[in-house]
Amino acid sequence: MTGLHRVDLNLLPMLAALLEHRSVTRAAQAVGLTQPAMSNALGRLRRTLGDELLVRVGREYVLTARADALIAPVNLILETATNQVLTPPTFDPATSDRTFRIAAASAAALTVLPALSATLAASAPGVRLHVEAFDPSMVLTLSESTADVVLLPDVVATTLPRERLYQEDWVVVADADNDRIGATLTVDDLARLPHVVFEWEGGRVGAQQALAELIPDLYVQIVVFEFLMIPSVLSGTPMVALLQRRLAQRVAAQSGLRVMEPPIPLPTLGIDLVWNPRTAGDPGRAWLRKQLIRAVSSTQ
CATH class of the missing domain: 1.10.10.10 (Winged helix-like DNA-binding domain superfamily/Winged helix DNA-binding domain)
Structure with missing residues (x-):
């Protein structure tokens, strides 16, 4: 033959x-x-x-x-x-019934999901989203992972393609009835008040490290593994905490938080879109990344 x-x-x-x-x-x-x-x-x-x-x-x-x-x-x-x-692949969000999976920490997910869900309701009613908890190992095994895109903090290294989704700065939050803070937050306030601190795999974000360097004897009363725990932990206490600005603005009213500008400059936190280069030509995933960027721009 x-x-x-x-x-x-x-x-x-x-x-x-x-x-x-x-x-x-x-x-x-x-x-x-x-x-x-x-x-x-x-x-x-x-x-x-x-x-x-x-x-x-x-x-x-x-x-x-x-x-x-x-x-x-x-x-x-x-x-x-x-x-x-x-024929090049096409993607029509208006008629598609695809399911996309996003891996993200809860703070990043809460930043992008409200605007993204509004986009789906308006122009992609058949598209479904599965949001998965972010795990650092996902970045190393993204080729085998079910996630279409990972929202990755800039402190986590990867050799995969990444694009800056948004830059996050920090505010100080406290219970709205915390009477140990005056009209303006000072460094002395931060030094004398107990803190709630987020730790991830034994480390802290750059802003918390900078605060600890300024105040070596910073009193950390509670350590949490999730930023979304902070509002509930602060309720009815004199404690303060650092929180991402977008997250604080979203939860302040319902959580009874007072949001204050830090008295010192703090390092920002970058959140990146990370994806597998093997899927770069997929118009559906390209559409998803574009919608995520639009969703963040609406929160600024």
Whole structure:
């Protein structure tokens, strides 16, 4: 049997035209060739397939039994090549029913999800989202992970493509009834008040490290593993905490928080979009990343 690597696949469109039109002249016109070129192609096809394909009966050409059996598979091959190989993938959010998965820490998820869910309701009603808890190991195994995109803090290294989603700065939050703080927050206030601190895998974010360097004897009364725990922990206490500005603005009213500007400059926190480069050409994932960027811009 002739190996596929020895077959000129450029002959397939010519074969399809010959099978359809059953005429060298009409087949040549259909594919834009001269009649001699199509006659040459027919000769090559006959040698390759070991069959006459077209035979004269009276004044007309008819298909051989082998040629007749080739009509369906040849058309299927050309249709598959055109629609699934040569045609770029498309994505229409208005009609899509795809499910996208986003891995993020809860603070980042709460920053982007409200505006993103509004976008889905308005222009992509069939699209579904699964939000997964962020795990650092996801970045190392993103090629095997189910996540389409990870919202990654800039302090976490990765060799995968990343794009800055937003830059987050910090505010100080306290219970709204905390009477140990005056009209303006001072460094002395931060030094004398107990703190709630977030720790992640034994480390602290740059802003908390900077505060600890300024106030070496900072009194940390409670350590939490989740930023969203901080509002509830502060309630009814004299404690204070650092919180991302966007998160604080979203939860302050319902949590009874007072939001204050820090008395010293603090390092910001960058949140990046990270994805597997193997999926870079997927228009659906590109659309998702674009919507995430728009969702964040609406919170500024």
